[in-house]
Every structure is written in C-alpha cells, then in structure tokens.
Amino acid sequence: MSYSARAMEQGTTQDRRLARLSQLLKTLREATEVSALLEATVPFLNREMGYALVWFGLYQSAEDCLLGYEGASPGHKRPLHQERYRLENGSLLEQVFVQRRPLHVPNLGQERQAGKWQAIAQNIGIQGALLFPIHYLDVCYGLVLLGVPEWGMTPQANDIAALSMLCGQLGVALHQVETLKRTRQQKRPEDPLLRLLDQLRTLPSLEAQLQCVLDETHQFIGANRTLIYWLDRPTRTFRPRLARQTQGNSAGVNLAASECERLYQWLKGDRILSISDTDSALQAEISSYLQAQLRVRSLMAAPLGIGENLLGFILVAGVAPHLWSDEEKRYLQGVGQLSTLIAPLAQIDQTIGVGQADQAAIAQLGAAVRQLQDWKNALQDTANYLFQRLGIERLLLVQHQANTASFPIVFQHQADRRKLLNGPLTHLSDLDQILLDDHADGLVIEDWPSDLRLLRWRSQLGDKASVKSLMVCAAMPGYLETGLLIATSEQSRSWSGQDLALVRDLSRQVATLLHQRSLEADMSQLKELHRSLRWGLGALQQETDPERIDRLGVQAIAQLLQAPWVALLDWSARDGKVRFEATHTSDSSWVLAEGLSLDPLTEPLLRLLLRSPGPLVQSVEDLAISTRQWLRFPQLRQVLLLSLVDPTSEVSLGAVLIGDSRRYPWAERSLEFAQLLVQQLAWSRRSVRRILHLQTRQGQLEQLNWYKQFCGERFQLDFSTALNRIQETDGTSLSLSSCQVLKNLNEQVQVMGDVFRQEQWSVQIREQTTPLIRLLKQAKQQLDPVISARQLWCQFHWSEVQQLQIQGDWLKLAGILQSVLVAACDRCLLGGRIDIWCRAQPDQMLEFSITDNGILDPLLLSALQPDADSTDPILQGIWEVNPGLSLRLSQTLLTQLGGNLELLALDDGRTMSRVMIPGLHE
Incomplete structure (x- = not known):
C-alpha cells in the first residue's frame, strides 16, 4: 500500500475514533449511575483504543481502599473484580492515586511495586501497562489500569489526549454521581423540628414533652443511645432523666461536674459537643471522659439552657465510630434550644411563686435600709429567707476600707453550729478586683477548691468556714468600695440565674446603708486626721x-x-x-x-x-x-x-x-x-x-x-x-x-x-597668771565708793589665799566679781553687813562666798537657776534689767571660763552669792 493510501486510512481511523469519543463523552455527561459510566467506557477502551486489559479501581473513603470494576481482560478472566485493593505505601496504584499523574509500566509482570497485579499480569499474559488517574479538581475518585500483551507499550500523543479527555469526563461524572447520592442521603433537620413543634403544643407536661423530644431525636439521628441529662444544682451532678437505647445497651450513669469541670463549662457556654471534633484538646478531654463513663465510641451533646440557666443536656451516642454530619449537629442544637424554651414554661407557676416571695424579701429589706432603722434584724430575716430559699449556710456583708484595702465585715449570719468569722477579709489582688468589676451582675464560683478566683479569701472562707461555692454581688456595679454581699455554701453546687438575680437585687438594697456607713467612716477618719494635725501643728508652733x-x-x-x-x-x-x-x-x-x-x-x-x-x-x-x-x-x-x-x-x-x-x-x-x-x-x-x-x-x-x-x-x-x-x-x-x-x-x-x-x-578668753591679792584689792578698791555711799559694813576674809595666784582672764574675773559685789551691796539696806570669804577648794578651784543681809527677789533667784525656762516672759523681763542682766551675763561668762555662779537663800534670812573660779595655784 502506498504512503498516501496508508495516510488516508489512518486519517479515517482517527476521525472515526474522535466521533465515537465525542459520542461517549456525551453519554458520560448524561449518566447517573456508576455502572452505566463504566459499561459505556469499556468498549471504547477495548475496541477503539486496542487495550486487552481494562480495569477500574474506584476509591472508597470509608475503608480507604480501591474497589475493583473489571471491564475487559484476555481469556475473559475477571481479576480483582469487586475486590478491595489496599493502597499500600510506595505501590504503583498508590503513586498514581496520590500524585494524580499517568504512569507507564513496560512490563507489569516484572514490576515488584505492582502488588497483586504482578502475579495477575503474568497469569493473563499482560506486559505493557498504563495507569491513568480519574479525578475532578483536587479530588481523586480512582484510576484505570490499561494493558496489552506486548512489552514496552508506548502510547501515542493522540492516545494520551483521548485518555485525558475520557478520564477527565469520568471524574466530572463521578463527582456528579457522588453529589447526587449525598443529596439524596442528606438529612434535613427542618422537617422533624417543625413536626416536633406541632407535637409539643398538645402535650400536657414537661415530662411528656421531653419524652417526645427524646423519641424524635432518637429516630432522626439513629444512634444506639439517646439520653436527656438534668442538672441537680445542690450536688452539681448531671442525672439521667430520660433515656432510649437499643437492646443490650445500659442506661446512663450520673456525671459529676467536679469530675469533669470542663464539660460543665463547655455546656454553660452554649456549645455543642462532638467526639469527631478532634482539633481541640479541651474537647478531646471531655469526649474521653464521656466515652469512659458511658462506654461508647461516638457521641454528640447539646446543652439545655445557657450560662447560669443551664438545665442539662441531650446526648446521642453510638458504640461504633461515627462522623457526625453538620445536619445532625444542627438538629441536635435546635432540639436543645427548643427544650430550653419549653422547660421554663412548664414550671411557670412555681417560678412565679418563687419570684413573688423574692420580691417581698427584697422590698422588706429595702424599706428597713432606707429608714436606717433596725437594719440588722431586717438583714437577719433576709439571711434566714436565703438559707431556706437557696440552701446556703452563711451570708456576709462586707465593705471595702481604703486605708487598709481590706473588707471589714459589716454583717454576718450563719446557720446553726457555725462559728462567726473574725477580722476583716484580706485585700484582693488587682486581677480579682477587675474580675468583680467586669461581673456587674455578680460573680458565681461553683467549685472553689478547683477555682483560682478570689484566691486570697480562700484561707479565711474556704479553710476556716469550709466554703466551697459562693456568689458575690457588689452593692453598686463597678464600685467595690460600696460593699459586697456574699452568699456561701459548704458544698460545691450550681447556682441558677434566678438565684444570682435574687442575691444581686438584695445587694442593691443595702447600697444606701453601706454608703451611709462609708460616709461615717470617712468623717471619723477625717476627724482623727484633723485631731492629729492640730496636735502636731500646735506642738511644733509652741x-x-x-x-x-x-x-x-x-x-x-x-x-x-x-x-x-x-x-x-x-x-x-x-x-x-x-x-x-x-x-x-x-x-x-x-x-x-x-x-x-x-x-x-x-x-x-x-x-x-x-x-x-x-x-x-x-x-x-x-x-x-x-x-x-x-x-x-x-x-x-x-x-x-x-x-x-x-x-x-x-x-x-x-x-x-x-x-x-x-x-x-x-x-x-x-x-x-x-x-x-x-x-x-x-x-x-x-x-x-x-x-x-x-x-x-x-x-x-x-x-x-x-x-x-x-x-x-x-x-x-x-x-x-x-x-x-x-x-x-x-x-x-x-x-x-x-x-x-x-x-x-x-x-x-x-x-x-x-x-x-x-x-x-x-x-x-585670754589666759594669764595674776596674783590673787591684786584681784582682791582691785575688787575692794572699786567697791569702796558703793560701801561708803550706803554706809555698809564690809569685811574681806582672804588670809588663806593671799599668797596664791590665779591663771585666767583676770580682767573678766574682776568684772564678774564687781557685778556680784555691787548686786549684794544694792540688796542691803543702809548700814547693812557684807562678808566676803575666799577659800581654796579641791581641783584648783577658788570659792568666793559673799553673804549679805539684804532682801533677795525670788524671781531673780529663779531666773539664775540652771534649768530656768528661757521662754518664760516673766523671767525674760528679769534678764533685761539690772541686776538680773549683769548677773546673767556674769553667770554665762563665768561658765565659759570654767567656773560657776549661783545665788542661795540661807535659812537665817541672809543671801549668799557663791562664785567658783578655776585656775588657782601657788
């Protein structure tokens, strides 16, 4: 055959293949079943493409394997048909599946990484092979294995292009089939929720309503076990209220919040819990606890109530692993919220009765506090009501004291056989103060031993008063100094929003009382400060x-x-x-x-x-x-x-x-x-x-x-x-x-x-040695005019010392002696008597004893005493005129010289002026 004839024949073959490929692609776009897709594809690959072996492996995500679908093989054998092929690491099929790229194998029977296909290829006589992935975007749905008896089959570019289009359309078709299947199987939570609403309106009691919710949930989700847990607040324990399970499953067990505090806090946060959400270590810990307690491998729970109004939770569980869908999560969350709405309505009469009693107690306390009369008895009545209403054992009213940063106890009341708390509560840390400011409606601590809040009060309340849970409400939100009302319990327990609201409203009523006490304390402190200030200023000024x-x-x-x-x-x-x-x-x-x-x-x-x-x-x-x-x-x-x-x-x-x-x-x-x-x-x-x-x-x-x-x-x-x-x-x-x-x-x-x-x-001061007799004669010489004028009798007795000398400033000593002698003469009446005795004393001291019978002024005597008060205005007047002035100056100067001057009133009425002069020697 000539070249032109062969080219014409090849062109005709290619045109025919493209036409059949186009028809096949159209068929694939219209198919809705996997079997129809494969049955339409196999003839084209076997007859048009000339592959003796055609095998499809579709990925099964649940089992992580390939499920075999045989299309054609030599000798009509059916290798790995409807069998599951594990994707082993490093195998040829695993490489093509993960990398999503075609792979050419020259001899499949000699390829060790072919796994089971190595033996199958040898058995059916296949050597050359081509593995082609079937994927859509980044999702691989499987692969196709094509083989021929010849060794080293190398596909042409046209073949690769045709296979790419064919496998690409197969990926799109499989994606559409998968989406359609998922849509058909998808659960729609809206319908059962609407149906549940219609049923709940006709049911008479809360128990019947919860049973209806339980049955509908069990039917919709289809779990092995469905339970409704109810919170017992005094013991902080979730107890099974209603349960439904398949035969052979045990009923629910009690779940203590103290054993898994994070579960309790998770539910209070209005968050759904699913065991499949493994991205959170916190959620994994909660799931592990529930799995161990309930002996299940999959579970999902939704809270009934929010925050402090948490009533319990609804739980679905299975004995086998299960990946919960978004629809199931939304349904369970909707059921939980619906139950949250119906539960308070069923207890509306009881709630109204309790609310009326609470309002009466609040009003009674408010009236007593506003009048500031008998407020202690009113607080005691309120405490007794709270003891009965909340089951608490102690009520405290404390007020912040700024100068000590502590909280003195204004009022306390405790149950029988409980001791009074002594002393104020210690000051809080900055973090705790911010915490109380942020919780304007009140701070609730349900399990204090495992809680780090208000840690500085734990030694006084937790250790000494055995407090394990408490509610703390400020009298005025954001102002701790106004005071705090504290209700405590000796057991770890849960508090409802209504409980907290009661304590909060009572704390608001005592704000007036605490404000008045604060003003009185400030006034008392101010008075004390003023008293101390006046005393200090007065003492310093005087x-x-x-x-x-x-x-x-x-x-x-x-x-x-x-x-x-x-x-x-x-x-x-x-x-x-x-x-x-x-x-x-x-x-x-x-x-x-x-x-x-x-x-x-x-x-x-x-x-x-x-x-x-x-x-x-x-x-x-x-x-x-x-x-x-x-x-x-x-x-x-x-x-x-x-x-x-x-x-x-x-x-x-x-x-x-x-x-x-x-x-x-x-x-x-x-x-x-x-x-x-x-x-x-x-x-x-x-x-x-x-x-x-x-x-x-x-x-x-x-x-x-x-x-x-x-x-x-x-x-x-x-x-x-x-x-x-x-x-x-x-x-x-x-x-x-x-x-x-x-x-x-x-x-x-x-x-x-x-x-x-x-x-x-x-x-x-000038030191010089002078004969004592010279000093005495000069003193006598200067005194003679005064003696003559006043007709005094004066006698000097100096025989013992007239041979001695004195070392010192004799001129100043002479002036001192003259001042003392003149003052003695001035005191004497006309014709009086003066005696001057000179005696040597130990330690080289010379004593002048001058006695006169004059009248000594008592004020002058006081002014010359060593301990005289220099601030006394009367003595200051004595010092400003003679003889007080000259005698004071003489006394001061003689002290500087090392001597002493003093005036003495003798028993016989005379006055003695005693002058001690140092420096006497022979």
Missing part, C-alpha cells in the same frame, strides 16, 4: 527647742499616718552627709544600725527623692540593693519619703522617711496632711534655729557690751585716781610719782587697746 521640735515632728507624722517607724534625715551641714536627727518607733525591731553614713547624692532612694516633685512611695521590692542593706527591717513592706524643703530657698535640706509594714497605699488625704506637717516642721526648724542664732548673737553682744562697759569704767576710775595723785604730789616728789602714775596709765591704755583691738565683735 516648741522652741530644736531637738524637741525634731522629735515632736516625727512623732506627729507617725501618729497621723499610723506608721510604725518615722525618721528625720538632714543633710544641710557643710559636709553633705545625712544625719538622722530624730526617729520615732512603736516597735523595738525597727532600729537602724549605729554609725550609719549616707550621701544624698549617691544613695539611690534619696537621689530619686531629689528628682521627684512630690511624695515618693516605694515598695520594698522596688528598693535598690544598697538601700535594703541599711533599711533592714523584717516587717518593712513599703516606704514613703517627704522632702524637707527650706521655706525661703525651696532647696531640699532633708527628708522625712516613713516605713510601713502594710502594703496598701496611703490615702491622698493622709498624704496631704502629712505634707502640711512636714512643711510646718521645716518652718519651725528654721524659725527656732534662726531665733536661737539671734538670741546667741544678742547674748554675745550684750556680754561684750557689758565687758567693755566694765573696762571703760575701770579705765575711767584708774585714770581719775592717777590724776588725783599727780595733783596731790608736792614738788619734791613730783618727778618720781609722775613716772609711776604715767606707768600705770600706760598699762591701762595697753589693756584697753587690747580689748578694743582683739575683742571688737565678741568676747575672747
């Missing part, structure tokens, strides 16, 4: 001693803040070191180490204070390590620093450091009052020190003035005496006497020059 001011300041601040330890720090000295001027503590364990030295520029706590604009509060955990090394107080929890600022320069000269054993913050009002005390302390310290400085300076100047006045008078007396001597001297001795007089005058001029030059602004 005190004139610097050390006592510091001690009173820290004492007043400690009393105001109720702090166990307060210290006054001062770094105003030139060396810049911190000095602890005063401390106040109520506990001996709050004592600092001795010899403590701090630098305000390097100590972290003080540096932070210098940078802080206001009060500085630090917890002990926030303190630097170096600070905690010197603040070693075992009970220290927090510190407060208030800067001691100079009132005129606004420079920080120190600080008041307060240590506290409590962790709650100080009230703003307390801090404001404390700052007022610190400001007054700064003013008082500055004022008193300024006044003392001025008084000291005044004393120095008065002393200097007195001393210079004495020196001037002495100089005037000596100068006058010298002139008189010159005038009285005759001519023969004028030259010699003048020389002696001029010498004495020169000495006096030198003395006066030294005084004016060296003691210009303050008195200076």
Whole structure:
C-alpha cells in the first residue's frame, strides 16, 4: 500500500475514533449511575483504543481502599473484580492515586511495586501497562489500569489526549454521581423540628414533652443511645432523666461536674459537643471522659439552657465510630434550644411563686435600709429567707476600707453550729478586683477548691468556714468600695440565674446603708486626721527647742499616718552627709544600725527623692540593693519619703522617711496632711534655729557690751585716781610719782587697746597668771565708793589665799566679781553687813562666798537657776534689767571660763552669792 493510501486510512481511523469519543463523552455527561459510566467506557477502551486489559479501581473513603470494576481482560478472566485493593505505601496504584499523574509500566509482570497485579499480569499474559488517574479538581475518585500483551507499550500523543479527555469526563461524572447520592442521603433537620413543634403544643407536661423530644431525636439521628441529662444544682451532678437505647445497651450513669469541670463549662457556654471534633484538646478531654463513663465510641451533646440557666443536656451516642454530619449537629442544637424554651414554661407557676416571695424579701429589706432603722434584724430575716430559699449556710456583708484595702465585715449570719468569722477579709489582688468589676451582675464560683478566683479569701472562707461555692454581688456595679454581699455554701453546687438575680437585687438594697456607713467612716477618719494635725501643728508652733521640735515632728507624722517607724534625715551641714536627727518607733525591731553614713547624692532612694516633685512611695521590692542593706527591717513592706524643703530657698535640706509594714497605699488625704506637717516642721526648724542664732548673737553682744562697759569704767576710775595723785604730789616728789602714775596709765591704755583691738565683735578668753591679792584689792578698791555711799559694813576674809595666784582672764574675773559685789551691796539696806570669804577648794578651784543681809527677789533667784525656762516672759523681763542682766551675763561668762555662779537663800534670812573660779595655784 502506498504512503498516501496508508495516510488516508489512518486519517479515517482517527476521525472515526474522535466521533465515537465525542459520542461517549456525551453519554458520560448524561449518566447517573456508576455502572452505566463504566459499561459505556469499556468498549471504547477495548475496541477503539486496542487495550486487552481494562480495569477500574474506584476509591472508597470509608475503608480507604480501591474497589475493583473489571471491564475487559484476555481469556475473559475477571481479576480483582469487586475486590478491595489496599493502597499500600510506595505501590504503583498508590503513586498514581496520590500524585494524580499517568504512569507507564513496560512490563507489569516484572514490576515488584505492582502488588497483586504482578502475579495477575503474568497469569493473563499482560506486559505493557498504563495507569491513568480519574479525578475532578483536587479530588481523586480512582484510576484505570490499561494493558496489552506486548512489552514496552508506548502510547501515542493522540492516545494520551483521548485518555485525558475520557478520564477527565469520568471524574466530572463521578463527582456528579457522588453529589447526587449525598443529596439524596442528606438529612434535613427542618422537617422533624417543625413536626416536633406541632407535637409539643398538645402535650400536657414537661415530662411528656421531653419524652417526645427524646423519641424524635432518637429516630432522626439513629444512634444506639439517646439520653436527656438534668442538672441537680445542690450536688452539681448531671442525672439521667430520660433515656432510649437499643437492646443490650445500659442506661446512663450520673456525671459529676467536679469530675469533669470542663464539660460543665463547655455546656454553660452554649456549645455543642462532638467526639469527631478532634482539633481541640479541651474537647478531646471531655469526649474521653464521656466515652469512659458511658462506654461508647461516638457521641454528640447539646446543652439545655445557657450560662447560669443551664438545665442539662441531650446526648446521642453510638458504640461504633461515627462522623457526625453538620445536619445532625444542627438538629441536635435546635432540639436543645427548643427544650430550653419549653422547660421554663412548664414550671411557670412555681417560678412565679418563687419570684413573688423574692420580691417581698427584697422590698422588706429595702424599706428597713432606707429608714436606717433596725437594719440588722431586717438583714437577719433576709439571711434566714436565703438559707431556706437557696440552701446556703452563711451570708456576709462586707465593705471595702481604703486605708487598709481590706473588707471589714459589716454583717454576718450563719446557720446553726457555725462559728462567726473574725477580722476583716484580706485585700484582693488587682486581677480579682477587675474580675468583680467586669461581673456587674455578680460573680458565681461553683467549685472553689478547683477555682483560682478570689484566691486570697480562700484561707479565711474556704479553710476556716469550709466554703466551697459562693456568689458575690457588689452593692453598686463597678464600685467595690460600696460593699459586697456574699452568699456561701459548704458544698460545691450550681447556682441558677434566678438565684444570682435574687442575691444581686438584695445587694442593691443595702447600697444606701453601706454608703451611709462609708460616709461615717470617712468623717471619723477625717476627724482623727484633723485631731492629729492640730496636735502636731500646735506642738511644733509652741516648741522652741530644736531637738524637741525634731522629735515632736516625727512623732506627729507617725501618729497621723499610723506608721510604725518615722525618721528625720538632714543633710544641710557643710559636709553633705545625712544625719538622722530624730526617729520615732512603736516597735523595738525597727532600729537602724549605729554609725550609719549616707550621701544624698549617691544613695539611690534619696537621689530619686531629689528628682521627684512630690511624695515618693516605694515598695520594698522596688528598693535598690544598697538601700535594703541599711533599711533592714523584717516587717518593712513599703516606704514613703517627704522632702524637707527650706521655706525661703525651696532647696531640699532633708527628708522625712516613713516605713510601713502594710502594703496598701496611703490615702491622698493622709498624704496631704502629712505634707502640711512636714512643711510646718521645716518652718519651725528654721524659725527656732534662726531665733536661737539671734538670741546667741544678742547674748554675745550684750556680754561684750557689758565687758567693755566694765573696762571703760575701770579705765575711767584708774585714770581719775592717777590724776588725783599727780595733783596731790608736792614738788619734791613730783618727778618720781609722775613716772609711776604715767606707768600705770600706760598699762591701762595697753589693756584697753587690747580689748578694743582683739575683742571688737565678741568676747575672747585670754589666759594669764595674776596674783590673787591684786584681784582682791582691785575688787575692794572699786567697791569702796558703793560701801561708803550706803554706809555698809564690809569685811574681806582672804588670809588663806593671799599668797596664791590665779591663771585666767583676770580682767573678766574682776568684772564678774564687781557685778556680784555691787548686786549684794544694792540688796542691803543702809548700814547693812557684807562678808566676803575666799577659800581654796579641791581641783584648783577658788570659792568666793559673799553673804549679805539684804532682801533677795525670788524671781531673780529663779531666773539664775540652771534649768530656768528661757521662754518664760516673766523671767525674760528679769534678764533685761539690772541686776538680773549683769548677773546673767556674769553667770554665762563665768561658765565659759570654767567656773560657776549661783545665788542661795540661807535659812537665817541672809543671801549668799557663791562664785567658783578655776585656775588657782601657788
């Protein structure tokens, strides 16, 4: 045959194949059964394509295998027809199925990865083979195995194209068949739910309605077991109320919420539970628990009720694994919601009765509280009603106290043989406070031992009062300080929404009472703060001693803040070191180490204070390590620093450091009052020190003035005496006497020059040795005019000491003796008597005892006592005029010289002036 003839014949064959392929594809699009699809495809592959072996393997998802469908084979044998072929890892069929790509095999009988087909190919005489996948999009529905007796069959491009179109259309057709089958088998939950609604309207009781729901659910889902569990709130246990199961299955068992708390919380969240949802570890734990308790392998449950109004749940279970469909889940969820609606309606009469009783109790309590009369008895009646209504054992009314952050118990009532709770409830953590604020309608804890909420109260309520479940409602939502009403039970139990609403409404009624108590507590606290502030301000304003001011300041601040330890720090000295001027503590364990030295520029706590604009509060955990090394107080929890600022320069000269054993913050009002005390302390310290400085300076100047006045008078007396001597001297001795007089005058001029030059602004002590007899004679000489004027009898007794000398500032000693002697003469009446005794005493002391029979002013005697009050205005008047002024200055100066001056009233009516002078020697 010529080339043109062969080409014409091949073209005719291709045209005929395309026509039959087109007709086949149309047939496949119209077919609705799998068998029809395969029967239409086999002749084309066998006759038109020339494949001796045609075998289809369709995927069975439930068993994860290929189900064989034979189309054609040599010798009319039926290899793997209607048999299941496992997709083993690495096998040829598994590769084609997973990768969804054709695979050419030269010799199927020699291919080890062919599995069973290796032996079958050898048996039926097949060598060359082609495996082609049948898929739609990314879903593979199976494959087709084509074989020929020849080795190494290589399909042409036209064959591959035809097979691709054919297998692609097969995939589309199988997808349509699968979709149609799924649609026919799909359950429609709408119809049974509508039918159930019609039936429920005619049933008289809740039990009959639940039984109808149970039967319809069992019929629709077709599970082995269907149960309705009802929640027993006092025991927090789900108990089987109704059940329906196939023969041989056991009835349901009780399910305690405490054994699977997550199941209970899952149902309260209005979520359906399915054992097939394995993507959640939480749900898997719940499913495992239910499988173990009910001895089933598949289950699904839907809650009856929502949140605190959870009534129970409906459950379907099977003894075999089952993948629950979305329709089944929607139906069960719809049944649960429908049961939630009918259950309250069946108990409407009972609910109305309970609600009326609740409203009566609420109204009775509200009336008593609003009148603020006999509210305790009203609360007690309310507690008894709650004990009977809710089955609780204890009712507490607590109110938040800001200065301690605790919750003192305002009212408590407990069942018989229960002890009263002592002390306030401890402060809550920040997380628990936020939790209570978020639960405006009240917080419910059903199983407290396994719950971490309100953990700080567990030792007081859980351990001591055996509380295992409780309801907590705020008197005003979002404001814990108004108070909390707490109902507790000694058993883990469930609370309904109606229970919580009752406690919540009762808590709202006591808001007025708690608000009034809060106002009274604030007023009492404010009065106490004002009392402490008045005492502190008054004490600081009246005190004139610097050390006592510091001690009173820290004492007043400690009393105001109720702090166990307060210290006054001062770094105003030139060396810049911190000095602890005063401390106040109520506990001996709050004592600092001795010899403590701090630098305000390097100590972290003080540096932070210098940078802080206001009060500085630090917890002990926030303190630097170096600070905690010197603040070693075992009970220290927090510190407060208030800067001691100079009132005129606004420079920080120190600080008041307060240590506290409590962790709650100080009230703003307390801090404001404390700052007022610190400001007054700064003013008082500055004022008193300024006044003392001025008084000291005044004393120095008065002393200097007195001393210079004495020196001037002495100089005037000596100068006058010298002139008189010159005038009285005759001519023969004028030259010699003048020389002696001029010498004495020169000495006096030198003395006066030294005084004016060296003691210009303050008195200076000059040590020099002088014969004692000189001091005595000069004193007698200066006293003679006064004695003569007052006609006094004066006797000096100095025989014991006239040979001795005295070392000291003899000019100042002479002035002191003159002041004492003149004061004694002024006291005496005309013709009185004065005795001056000079005696040597141990330790090189010289005693002058001056006795007179004059009248001593008692005020002058008090003013010269060592412990005289410098702030006494009467004594201040004595010190401002003579003889009090000169005697006080003499007493002060003699003390500086190491001596002593005192006035004594003798028993015989005389007055003795006792002067002790140091520096006596031979």
